[in-house]
Amino acid sequence: MSSPNSANISRPSGRKPKDLRPVTISRSFTKHAEGSVLIAFGDTKVLCTASILDKVPPHQRGSGEGWVTAEYGMLPRSTHTRSDREAARGKQSGRTQEIQRLIGRAMRSVFNLEILGERTIHLDCDVLQADGGTRTASITGAYVAARDAVNQLLKSGALTQDPIIDSVAAISVGIYQGVPVLDLDYPEDSSCDTDMNVVMTGKGGMIEVQGTAEGAAFSRSELTALLDLAEQGIQELTHLQIEALK
Amino acid sequence: MSSPNSANISRPSGRKPKDLRPVTISRSFTKHAEGSVLIAFGDTKVLCTASILDKVPPHQRGSGEGWVTAEYGMLPRSTHTRSDREAARGKQSGRTQEIQRLIGRAMRSVFNLEILGERTIHLDCDVLQADGGTRTASITGAYVAARDAVNQLLKSGALTQDPIIDSVAAISVGIYQGVPVLDLDYPEDSSCDTDMNVVMTGKGGMIEVQGTAEGAAFSRSELTALLDLAEQGIQELTHLQIEALK
Amino acid sequence: MSSPNSANISRPSGRKPKDLRPVTISRSFTKHAEGSVLIAFGDTKVLCTASILDKVPPHQRGSGEGWVTAEYGMLPRSTHTRSDREAARGKQSGRTQEIQRLIGRAMRSVFNLEILGERTIHLDCDVLQADGGTRTASITGAYVAARDAVNQLLKSGALTQDPIIDSVAAISVGIYQGVPVLDLDYPEDSSCDTDMNVVMTGKGGMIEVQGTAEGAAFSRSELTALLDLAEQGIQELTHLQIEALK
Amino acid sequence: MSSPNSANISRPSGRKPKDLRPVTISRSFTKHAEGSVLIAFGDTKVLCTASILDKVPPHQRGSGEGWVTAEYGMLPRSTHTRSDREAARGKQSGRTQEIQRLIGRAMRSVFNLEILGERTIHLDCDVLQADGGTRTASITGAYVAARDAVNQLLKSGALTQDPIIDSVAAISVGIYQGVPVLDLDYPEDSSCDTDMNVVMTGKGGMIEVQGTAEGAAFSRSELTALLDLAEQGIQELTHLQIEALK
Amino acid sequence: MSSPNSANISRPSGRKPKDLRPVTISRSFTKHAEGSVLIAFGDTKVLCTASILDKVPPHQRGSGEGWVTAEYGMLPRSTHTRSDREAARGKQSGRTQEIQRLIGRAMRSVFNLEILGERTIHLDCDVLQADGGTRTASITGAYVAARDAVNQLLKSGALTQDPIIDSVAAISVGIYQGVPVLDLDYPEDSSCDTDMNVVMTGKGGMIEVQGTAEGAAFSRSELTALLDLAEQGIQELTHLQIEALK
């Protein structure tokens, strides 16, 4: 749990326990997608595009409802050492599938699919450079891309009512050298004891909490400290999303 | 959050909010595996086998350390309507991979891999009948199967020191009709608002917390109530594991 | 060929050449499937479920006829040493495909597909524990599961005429230490010279004969002796199926 | 069963019940393979090549023994209507796997793998034109190709002792319009009641018997009549193999 | 570049630089396909079949236009040493895909798809024996097979206007020991510096030029010399196609 001298630990980046990395959100990064956002959480850079497709998956056909889904990928050399290209290996790893399912659930949590109508918002989150926190950056950036794509539908009159009911963002927290810290970068992520990803809406509702003991088990009080940190981080990210969308 | 009249909700099974389903743990269910456990959480029945393999995956070779891993499957007609056989479709679903990665992490959290030595404990959790909670039953049963397999290694002298450092069990909790309830069965699982799986050790350490808002977002106080329920449920399961292993 | 002192050979199980292993047939083993049978041929245990699907494969669509098909699988640790999970490897082995094609043909041989109408009886035979003869146990158990599923269609009025025209069962025979024996268990199967699987109907018609010389070639007279044994075994199994269905 | 007026049935080809189709066996059909045989059973034409590989599959490595294996394929337009190319579909069908496993077993039955030494005879049977009986033509032709390949090993001194202990051939028999007939062509195969493939050695030993009731079940006496026909057919094929190898 | 003493180089086959290998084109090689051609460029032998299918791929459905496509394969032992069977490996190599895309483009270049109507001409080019130039032989033979298939459509009245607007053929050229030579065989192909495949129509239009420096880069004047040679070779092949179709 957070020790009395938590201010004294040295995070590899020199950040304080409560510090996010510098976050930048660049809209219209590429030109074809209805929403295209390059989001950076420090050295982690993810390109999030939102595509509007005039079809829905089989389970939604004829329902009058739309769908929101996500896919995730890492460029082979986005990582410290080159990883195999999933397209060449012929399948997506369990990790990739887990992450893209998480992004999809997070995005659907802020959509009213009935208002969206029978169309799909397909989010693609591709990691150009990885330094920890790619899934949280993906969710935070994907929201902005989805917002841009939906705005286009509203502007063109394809939609008259906004299907987005709240904003959504995500952040990681963890226990590093015994101290709860916000927004783990790669050096922290690879040596921390507990790693937790939290997804929340702009209004403060919790959408997803995924905490894992990497080394030692964690206690309820540590969990509480981590959730507090995450709540603060999400608020900052929500603010940055609002700024970026201005 | 837990409402004042929580005692009044009617769970489809007639259980009270704090009730587990009847749990049975049958050891030596099949004869070839070093550990073989049929675990039932009510109508959910999972066969968990532990196999001792004299090899480790490439990333552990030559390290002197062992490995613990898990695979998960559902028989095609373990479910209400028949699901496609994953072997016939040619790949495991994202859900399957997510679950087997979770089981593997949970089991490794109570193993000292150095003491285990260069061998693998391979856990197979196959759902014979599904009625909600297959992943939590899998983890709870897999521990007992792993314990049996390791006991065999200790008995034969292949190991002189116990590589298992704690027990591990898992339970689901969720908010059903506004009330936090323990151990969701299928009718509850398919209509609840929030669904959380919690993995804890026998000594009370938290290993994994995975909470998802299925419908509305959840609040911190709801999260607290769910974690309280889960802690109680895990204590009961830990007791049942101890009884079964006698 | 059957030697004069055939009574003197010692089968590993102590059985006489003409003895089946103890056979048990448990109906309603799981609750979701329309037919669910756990069949045991000694230590070989197979869960056979029959699912009624309201669709037919493309080649039967619009024909007014139904379809009966089967899939087969072994749990990874149903065998002496753990086998790879086919779902994880991404494909079914040639052996698996051969067996499930055999089960499907055997079952279709006793069905009038026109009377069945445009629906599919999908049989899943999953081996929980293997000790030789999994394919013959599968066929023998699948018939009982199919019978239960069809009875449900008749009872509900979905069918007014019985599409099942006969019963079907299967048994293995082989030449072990020079003597023809019935119902090979694993120790016999792995060291016998000739191995034959025979599928017959309750009325005594032959559906499938598959004999293979594993070591030395076999003669016509040995073939005759094996077929005699098989005929006797099938009669016993047919009787056990009738008993189980009472 | 064979009716008194069996001489009066008209086979589509005008053949008598006991007639093989014209069989031709052309050696050295292509130039790279150690054995290369084009075999024709009437309009069925299969190219059988035998390749000598200086390696064995993992299960034979270090055993001092060799291996004999087979693969089977049909050119997409070898059939009446075009079939999908298996390489394009990304997997071999169950039928293909069943046939290539049968060919492999048949060939291994006449090989002494110890004398062969740690090398593989890899047989490839590719159907250029199909008109029924492709698997029996494949086995019959593959033997000649294997013989040629082994002769080369003997001639070069790589082997000093012959690892082939007998010849092997295969033929189909079936009940067509109530009459047992030899060597079914496609029109017969697609409308016969019972279809049986028999593999025998030159010395008359039985290697494989695979009989299937396509429509009605068959009786023991029909089975006897079919086996008699098959035996006669194999004798003729054995003679043709000897002639071709002169 | 072409040296003064180009007449003095010795090609492994003894051919002069401008010589094609002996080319034979045998029509109706197999009986089921609407067009079936065995083409030989020396020891390279390819079976090219043209199948008429009454369907078009999704991108052409409802367009009123037809489609022409090609698939390519090599029998495992068509080559000097056995290659893996692509159907067994579960995917087509990059080389295979590249070649079949080339054949398809070449064939479509001489088809008026509107006149063809909503049907597909599916060309299958299967290499029975390889000795260099399999893709050029495939294109040259596929044209003749397609011509035969279309003639059948014209004869039957299914088409009243000819959808084929020109003939098409292909040849390889390369720089071998410093000298431009026509129609590389395997020994030349595996040791030449530059390798070029040229596809042209009977009227002399260029369809495809694919030149690759295998060792040293090539110059514009070398390119010119190679194209001159190719033009001459294509004229000869066009003449042979006309002769074969008489």
Added chain:
Amino acid sequence: MSSPNSANISRPSGRKPKDLRPVTISRSFTKHAEGSVLIAFGDTKVLCTASILDKVPPHQRGSGEGWVTAEYGMLPRSTHTRSDREAARGKQSGRTQEIQRLIGRAMRSVFNLEILGERTIHLDCDVLQADGGTRTASITGAYVAARDAVNQLLKSGALTQDPIIDSVAAISVGIYQGVPVLDLDYPEDSSCDTDMNVVMTGKGGMIEVQGTAEGAAFSRSELTALLDLAEQGIQELTHLQIEALK
């Protein structure tokens, strides 16, 4: 062929026939790869990374020689409409394989693999935004990335001699509205008659010429005009590579 009034055609972009699009080459675009270049040919943007791997593919093991290879991919929404993710579909398309094989050959043409030693330069070309010419931009950018990676090996002393013997670049040319034009963008590419990709070294040697008639066949004189244009374009690109590497 180039018409007298070629200066009068209007390219969609307003460029003159001999104009390249604006080309920018940004080095060190991402931080992990030994070489990382973002290259833009107008709106076409490709991230090219070069990774140094301390291993070689099986065919080079023990040879003392290194290897240079390439993989290519397009982000799903790099294109006008979203394309399926190849990793999700489970295989790379024929087009992808063709392009990555081309990039690999182009890069190997300027490497002395013996001097490189037993290591691999693995190039990854990932298209962030596509507007025609992705394969030519990939080759041109990959060279710069490879140069940066090799410089690092030279600087660190891992190599004492430079394994790169020349630079390499690529450009497309085509006949648009009857006029030969340089560096086709997407609107031109999708409606031009002939499309050619040319790869050349900095010293002017030709490495690869791939010309395809999309609509009408092309003539030798058109081919000559296209090659002239390409030569000019490559010279400009070579100059830009030199500038970027300063």
